[in-house]
Amino acid sequence: MKSLSCIAVLSLLALTLPLAIASDPSPLQDFCVGVNTPASGVFVNGKFCKDPRIVNADDFFSSVLNRPGNVNNAVGSNVTTVNVNNLGGLNTLGISLVRIDYAPNGQNPPHTHPRATEILVVQQGTLLVGFVSSNQDGNRLFAKTLNVGDVFVFPEGLIHFQFNLGRTPAVAIAALSSQNAGVITIANTVFGSNPAIDPNVLARAFQMDANVIRDLQNRF
Template identity: 60%
Template structure:
C-alpha cells in the first residue's frame, strides 16, 4: 500500500471516528425536560428562550458587583454569589459560568454536586480545606487539600465536593464552571428536606441509623446558601 493510500485511509478512519464521537445528545441544561406531543404545552428546550441577536446590547453580557463581600451571617457561615445565565443573559448557550464564595471563620460550603458542570476553584483570601469524593466505581476515594491564596483546585463534574474555612480569618474564593447553568444539589438538603419527604425507612436503612433520627433531621430548617 502506497503512502498516499495509507494517508487517505487514515483520514477516512479519523473522519468516521469523529462522526461517532459527535453523535450524542447534548448535555441537559435543566433538571428535567418532559417531552410533549403538542407544542401548546411546551415551554423551552435548553432552559431559556433566545433574544433576537439584533436586539442584544452590551448590558446583556455584564454583571457588576462581584468584588463586594457578602454577609456570611447564616447557619453555614458561607454565601455563594452565582454568575450564571440567570444573572448574565448573554451566557446562554456559551457553556460557562462562575461564582464568588465568601466564608466566615469556620464557614462551610456543604457537600454538594454540580450535575452539569466541572468546577475550578481559585482561593483569593484565607485558608480552605477542600475535597471531592469519587463514585462507587473508584471506592468513594476522597481527594482533599488545604488551599492558600493563589491555589487552584478542580472538582470534576458530578462529584460530591465541599469547602471549609480552616483559617483564622474570613476567606474568599472564585469558582468557574463548565456550564451556563451547572445546577446545585446540596446533599443533606436534598435528602432530608425533599418535598414531599422521603420515607424515613428509606433514609434510615440507607444511612444505617434510627428512623427517629431521620425524622428529627427532616424537621430541621435547612438553609440554602
C-alpha cells in the first residue's frame, strides 16, 4: 500500500512538473523599478527594487531614441539601447528596445543576443538583413531586403546582421524579449578577446595562415 502511494505521488509530480517549468513565473507585483542600491533590500533580476512609494512616471520614461546615434566609426552604425540599465522601470518586464542608425553602406555587423529574440522594423532607408541557423539546421542563411515599414524577426541566440543598401542614412527600431538581451559581436569577440586567443587555434578553426589571424587580432 505504501509503495502504491509513492507511485501515485511520483506520477502526480511527473504530470505537474513540466507545467511548472514551462515559463518564467509572473511578477508578483505591479512593477519593480530597478536601482543599483538596496533601497528596500529586495533583489530581483539583478537589480534592487526601488521603494514603490517613491516611484514616479520618470521611472518608466526615456527619450534617448529621439536622437540619432553617431555613425562615424569603423562599421558605420550606432545602436542606442533602452534596457534595464538605463530605464529602471523595465526590471522584471522582459523587454527592451533599441534604435539603430546606419550611414550609407553602414552595417550592424554579425552578432548574437544570448538572451533574446529580436523583432526589427525599418523606419528609414533600405536594409539587407539576415540570420544564420545553427549547425543542426545546416547553417542556412535567411536573408531579406527590407523597406520602410517592413518587419523581420531574428530568433534568440542566432547570428544575424543588417546592412544599409542605400546611398542615404537608414534607421531601424528593434524590440528584444529581454530586459537586458546582451550582445556578442562575432569579430570583436573572436579577434578582439582579452587576452587574445592563441592565433594557432584560430588559424586551424578558420583554415587560415596564423599571420593573417595575427593581423586581424591587431585590427581589433
